[in-house]
Amino acid sequence: MRTPRLLAALPALALTALLLSGCAANESYESATDSGSMPGFDGGAEVPISEDSASDVVDADRSVITTGYLYLTVDAPIDAAAEATTIVEAAGGRVDGRTEYGPQSLSSRMATDAGGAELVLRIPADRLTATLEKLKALGEVEELQLSSSDVTREVQDIDARVTALRSSITRLLALQDAAATVEDLIALETAISDRQAQLESYEAQQRYYADQVDLSTLTLTLGSLAIAPVDEPDTFLTGIATGWEALVAFGSGLLVVVGVLLPWLLVLGLIGLVVLLIVRAAVRRGSSRAAI
Structure with a gap:
């Protein structure tokens, strides 16, 4: 009677085939791309990305991280910091950091400044330009720097890995109910735990990139007139x-x-x-x- 033995061996064969297909997918991905694991994270299981999705990066919505620095000279830095906070919150943003210091004596100029402030602002990317114009109106612009980093490929890569890992975990959970031996059950639980850890890591990266792309980071420094940079003479x-x-x-x-x-x-x-x-x-x- 070979039929019962064959039926009993089917779950083990299915598990083996699934694990082998996962290994084959890992090897094909590593040979097809040089991107490897994301910076700051362990590689884990690699998920292949189709050539069509890779070639559509230009056509898809771009994911851009924007950071900047703005230095303003104002009459009252502490009051201007409060106004800047109101402007950013009205735009749907938030203040991630705030440093203020009181008036200080300037012996070299026989004067006293009005204090100063530094704010780390998170501004919705689609409202950055309008919000920046309102912030610039608070005083005189001494310095403004903006830089952008395109992370579209990284975001799409992580999204593909998350989708593939979720599908893999769903298939493994289905096989877990049909496990015929303790060894198969242990192997399935180990595979599920490993993929779950990888999934949580990539989901954390998803949240990080989503936050950085959706909210631009602007460091705003507010200084008083007493410490304003001296303009170089350019006329008689x-x-x-x-x-x-x-x-x-x-x-x-x-x-x-x-x-x-x-x-x-x-x-x-x-x-x-x-x-x-x-x-x-x-x-x-x-x-x-x-x-x-």
Whole structure:
């Protein structure tokens, strides 16, 4: 009676065929692409991507991560930070980081600044331009930098891996109910656990890329007028203005030096006067003795 044995061996044969097909898929993917595992994550099982999906990257919606830096000179940095927060939240964004510092004395300029602030803003990518214009209106733009990184291929690669892993886990769960031996059951549970761990890793990458693509990151620095960068003169009139400001700054610095040295000069002058009187008195006494 070979038929019962053959029927009993069918689940084991199906499991073996499934595992072998998974290995074959891994080898075909590794030989077809040089991308390998994503940066910062272990490779795990590789999921093949069809040539059609790879060639459609240009036609599909692009996934772009945008980051930027904006430096503004404002009258009141702390108040401007509150306004910037309101602008970003009204656009559907959020503030991921906020640093503020109070007024500081500027000895080199004989002035006190109005403090400052630095904000890490997350702004919806489709509203970045409009929000940026509103932020720029808060003060004078000293520096603006924007950079973009296209991660379309990475996002599509991860999506394909997630889809394939979910399908693989579904098939393995179906086979688990039909396992004929303990060894088959253990092998299936091990395969399911391994693919589940890989799936969770790729799903974490999906969430990371989705957050970075949907929300652009802008670092906003707010400084006061007292520490604003000095504009370089480019005309005759601006040259005169710069020269006058330099002369005033030099005079102010000179007054500071005189003020610091004046007490010492007074003390040294008094000491010199006393020494001079003593010397004169001694000379007069010597002259009087010589005359006698």
